[in-house]
Amino acid sequence: MSSQVQVKQLNSGDAGFKETLLSSLSLPTADDAAIDAAVVNILSAVKERGDSAILEFTKQFDRLNIANVTELEIPHRDLEKSYQELSSEQKNALDIAAKRVRAYHERQKIEAGCHSWEYEEADGTKLGQKVTPLDRVGIYVPGGKAAYPSSVLMNAIPAKVAGVAEVIMVVPTPDGARNPLVLAAAYLAGVDRVFTIGGAQAIGALAYGTKTIPSVDKIVGPGNAYVAAAKRRVFGTVGIDMIAGPSEILVLCDGSTNPDWVAMDLFSQAEHDEQAQSILLCPDVAFIEQVQASINRLLPEMHRAKVITTSLANRALLIQVKDMAEACDIANAIAAEHLEICALDPRKWAEKIRHAGAIFMGNYTSESLGDYCAGPNHVLPTARTARFSSPLGVYDFIKRSSMIEVSEAGAQTLGQVASTLARGEGLQAHARAAEMRLKK
Amino acid sequence: MSSQVQVKQLNSGDAGFKETLLSSLSLPTADDAAIDAAVVNILSAVKERGDSAILEFTKQFDRLNIANVTELEIPHRDLEKSYQELSSEQKNALDIAAKRVRAYHERQKIEAGCHSWEYEEADGTKLGQKVTPLDRVGIYVPGGKAAYPSSVLMNAIPAKVAGVAEVIMVVPTPDGARNPLVLAAAYLAGVDRVFTIGGAQAIGALAYGTKTIPSVDKIVGPGNAYVAAAKRRVFGTVGIDMIAGPSEILVLCDGSTNPDWVAMDLFSQAEHDEQAQSILLCPDVAFIEQVQASINRLLPEMHRAKVITTSLANRALLIQVKDMAEACDIANAIAAEHLEICALDPRKWAEKIRHAGAIFMGNYTSESLGDYCAGPNHVLPTARTARFSSPLGVYDFIKRSSMIEVSEAGAQTLGQVASTLARGEGLQAHARAAEMRLKK
Numbered sequence: 001m002s003s004q005v006q007v008k009q010l011n012s013g014d015a016g017f018k019e020t021l022l023s024s025l026s027l028p029t030a031d032d033a034a035i036d037a038a039v040v041n042i043l044s045a046v047k048e049r050g051d052s053a054i055l056e057f058t059k060q061f062d063r064l065n066i067a068n069v070t071e072l073e074i075p076h077r078d079l080e081k082s083y084q085e086l087s088s089e090q091k092n093a094l095d096i097a098a099k100r101v102r103a104y105h106e107r108q109k110i111e112a113g114c115h116s117w118e119y120e121e122a123d124g125t126k127l128g129q130k131v132t133p134l135d136r137v138g139i140y141v142p143g144g145k146a147a148y149p150s151s152v153l154m155n156a157i158p159a160k161v162a163g164v165a166e167v168i169m170v171v172p173t174p175d176g177a178r179n180p181l182v183l184a185a186a187y188l189a190g191v192d193r194v195f196t197i198g199g200a201q202a203i204g205a206l207a208y209g210t211k212t213i214p215s216v217d218k219i220v221g222p223g224n225a226y227v228a229a230a231k232r233r234v235f236g237t238v239g240i241d242m243i244a245g246p247s248e249i250l251v252l253c254d255g256s257t258n259p260d261w262v263a264m265d266l267f268s269q270a271e272h273d274e275q276a277q278s279i280l281l282c283p284d285v286a287f288i289e290q291v292q293a294s295i296n297r298l299l300p301e302m303h304r305a306k307v308i309t310t311s312l313a314n315r316a317l318l319i320q321v322k323d324m325a326e327a328c329d330i331a332n333a334i335a336a337e338h339l340e341i342c343a344l345d346p347r348k349w350a351e352k353i354r355h356a357g358a359i360f361m362g363n364y365t366s367e368s369l370g371d372y373c374a375g376p377n378h379v380l381p382t383a384r385t386a387r388f389s390s391p392l393g394v395y396d397f398i399k400r401s402s403m404i405e406v407s408e409a410g411a412q413t414l415g416q417v418a419s420t421l422a423r424g425e426g427l428q429a430h431a432r433a434a435e436m437r438l439k440k
Numbered sequence: 441m442s443s444q445v446q447v448k449q450l451n452s453g454d455a456g457f458k459e460t461l462l463s464s465l466s467l468p469t470a471d472d473a474a475i476d477a478a479v480v481n482i483l484s485a486v487k488e489r490g491d492s493a494i495l496e497f498t499k500q501f502d503r504l505n506i507a508n509v510t511e512l513e514i515p516h517r518d519l520e521k522s523y524q525e526l527s528s529e530q531k532n533a534l535d536i537a538a539k540r541v542r543a544y545h546e547r548q549k550i551e552a553g554c555h556s557w558e559y560e561e562a563d564g565t566k567l568g569q570k571v572t573p574l575d576r577v578g579i580y581v582p583g584g585k586a587a588y589p590s591s592v593l594m595n596a597i598p599a600k601v602a603g604v605a606e607v608i609m610v611v612p613t614p615d616g617a618r619n620p621l622v623l624a625a626a627y628l629a630g631v632d633r634v635f636t637i638g639g640a641q642a643i644g645a646l647a648y649g650t651k652t653i654p655s656v657d658k659i660v661g662p663g664n665a666y667v668a669a670a671k672r673r674v675f676g677t678v679g680i681d682m683i684a685g686p687s688e689i690l691v692l693c694d695g696s697t698n699p700d701w702v703a704m705d706l707f708s709q710a711e712h713d714e715q716a717q718s719i720l721l722c723p724d725v726a727f728i729e730q731v732q733a734s735i736n737r738l739l740p741e742m743h744r745a746k747v748i749t750t751s752l753a754n755r756a757l758l759i760q761v762k763d764m765a766e767a768c769d770i771a772n773a774i775a776a777e778h779l780e781i782c783a784l785d786p787r788k789w790a791e792k793i794r795h796a797g798a799i800f801m802g803n804y805t806s807e808s809l810g811d812y813c814a815g816p817n818h819v820l821p822t823a824r825t826a827r828f829s830s831p832l833g834v835y836d837f838i839k840r841s842s843m844i845e846v847s848e849a850g851a852q853t854l855g856q857v858a859s860t861l862a863r864g865e866g867l868q869a870h871a872r873a874a875e876m877r878l879k880k
Binding site: 434 | 529530532533534536537544547548551552553554555557559565566567568569570572574575587588589590621657658676678679683698700701704705707708710711712738742743744748779786787790793794795796797798799800801802803804805806807808809810811812813814815816817820821823825826827828829830831833835839840841842843844845846847848850851853854855856857858860861862864865866867868869870871872873874876877
């Protein structure tokens with residue numbers, strides 16, 4: 001492998017540019033019927049046989065041969081021990097990250113309106129909404145190579161800030177291998193219980209509950225294709241977060257940035273997996289060439305050069321645009337998960353952005369700072385879903401109940417209106433219920 | 441048909457009460473493979489052939505034989521004409537309802553945190569979230585018997601209050617029959633464009649766009665099994681609201697209410713459809729008998745007595761509880777769409793409620809007032825999903841982008857933390873991107 005890659009270049013003035021761009025963004029949808037069929041079987045086994053099905057699948061998939069599901073729970077003291085045994089550098093880094101993520105989400109809880117409210121009308125009628133946290137939430141944490149302690153913080157902390165009474169984490173430990181950083185993060189984030197189960201069987205346990213594993217109200221967190229299929233299947237029985245696609249970064253650059261920094265930011269998405277997508281929009285063709293040169297110069301030092309090369313070769317784009325204003329228009333069409341604005345006046349351009357999961361402004365705001373410790377959540381909408389969805393947040397762990405208290409006087413005026421409209425819809429009992437409250 | 445129905449009675453002290461209750465709540469899931477297969481075909485035809493597929497399906501299902509999809513758009517002046525031709529009573533009722541729904545959602549926009557926010561840290565790092573409305577939203581409105589103008593108001597007004605630039609309504613008109621109340625409601629609610637298409641083909645048109653019908657970012661509104669299956673299928677390409685189940689009412693009553701009012705409130709859910717569910721929780725067995733007597737006395741005057749009888753016979757419950765506190769516990773387990781608290785001190789009990797779509801407090805707050813004109817949304821979580829989801833609201837038509845601007849000083853401290861954590865996760869490019877921003 002040569003550790004060289006020529007990234008595909010486009011020019012926004014090319015004929016058919018918009019179509020080429022949009023087709024470059026989409027991936028073939030992975031509607032794997034075999035995976036879905038396997039998941040249906042696993043879920044129904046867990047629903048019907050509970051703990052015994054969990055033991056079977058955990059033996060089959062994770063090669064853990066145990067007699068009782070209670071053995072799959074990691075005691076809280078073991079989580080604390082994992083934390084205490086970290087190096088002081090790692091402990092300090094995790095502490096700072098957890099503290100900053102908590103501070104941001106506490107601010108979000110206030111600013112993003114996660115509180116009850118009510119107002120009273122002239123006739124004494126009161127209207128509002130009551131906000132309550134979810135009772136119990138499940139967090140799926142992948143095992144093996146993609147076991148990210150940062151994801152534990154990003155999923156668990158907003159739930160605890162929201163006031164969720166019980167956060168249950170599941171994490172597979174194939175062959176019994178535990179990741180101490182993940183357990184330490186669970187300790188720091190305030191996770192209440194941890195079970196070493198994974199796959200569709202873990203999703204089933206959280207959705208339906210077993211004798212040992214309590215059912216939850218919502219399941220969040222990333223997973224493989226089986227986990228994603230299982231989450232889709234249990235949606236409705238429990239809430240779920242978005243089904244995440246491959247990670248994406250879009251860099252808007254006016255050419256004022258060190259091209260090495262831009263290249264490394266593109267790498268930091270590309271190293272996630274072969275399907276990750278890195279795109280640069282820049283009005284300066286010379287700068288684009290500098291970034292391409294940086295890519296080839298920096299690639300050989302990368303531990304994950306192979307993944308980065310495949311990702312960049314198959315999915316990356318370096319796009320020359322007319323100007324930064326056009327770059328913003330294109331960014332809105334892409335609606336990227338991560339949008340970096342590397343420019344002298346990043347806020348000028350950020351104002352024009354309507355669709356992005358997170359906006360990183362200025363040359364010092366590398367996306368990786370946001371991934372770990374800036375404070376905002378790193379669970380972000382992918383695959384253009386930032387057009388209609390938001391970063392994971394405190395608001396995902398609360399729900400609202402409308403509060404309606406109509407006064408006797410209010411029932412006289414509203415009753416007439418409701419009666420007329422209900423009869424217009426042919427719903428006589430609705431009309432009669434309102435009419436019965438009218439004074440004769 | 442005798443117009444008499446004996447509603448099933450339970451006592452919370454009965455052995456196995458909780459299991460009986462929970463099993464009474466659930467319906468067999470309608471996973472109709474034939475419907476789903478038909479929907480897959482319709483969606484892929486619309487995706488591939490656009491307008492020509494829309495013409496075909498509209499001819500096939502709605503018997504409209506037209507040459508061009510542009511003929512399926514109802515001009516704005518026709519919407520206004522439908523409104524102007526209403527009786528003054530209907531016009532007035534619709535005006536008041538629209539005004540009240542708008543006022544409530546404008547308040548919600550403020551109180552529920554639908555605004556951008558940002559804060560600055562000591563080192564100049566700025567963190568926050570930017571709130572933007574969705575660009576374009578589609579509203580599905582069923583045709584025929586379940587065509588409810590109130591639903592048009594409840595779906596379109598929050599979108600317009602959120603600032604959605606373009607609201608596209610689709611409503612099938614089988615054999616060309618238009619519902620003037622629905623069109624008048626669209627006019628009042630500020631719907632931008634209306635197309636007379638329906639079924640899975642309408643969902644496909646909104647999700648993928650055709651030459652004539654623009655694609656949207658989110659689709660909301662109720663529909664039949666084909667529409668629901670299509671919404672599930674296009675989820676991810678666009679956002680969707682919840683898939684609604686049959687309507688439910690839970691009445692908590694201390695016995696201080698007119699039993700006729702309670703009976704009529706139970707009817708007003710039951711008349712929606714045979715699968716709707718009406719439940720009464722009351723500590724007073726004599727009152728429960730009075731409600732049963734009211735049911736039998738009032739049933740003969742109901743236009744929809746047949747539907748009400750079937751619904752009450754199959755799905756309703758009159759439950760004797762120990763006291764109102766226990767009633768609240770049971771209400772939390774049920775997590776009903778509509779919860780009426782008919783009691784002398786309704787707020788005392790409302791405080792104990794954690795899970796409900798909407799809480800109607802006091803004897804004058806019939807659920808039907810909330811359905812039409814109190815102001816809060818009548819699109820509410822069903823089937824126990826109030827444990828984790830909320831009424832439709834302004835917050836469903838906005839989304840958030842995290843805003844991160846790390847100062848040069850901030851990049852020095854955060855860079856160290858990100859570097860340590862990224863290396864702990866084996867993501868070297870993430871680490872290097874942070875390290876590059878460190879001063880030597």
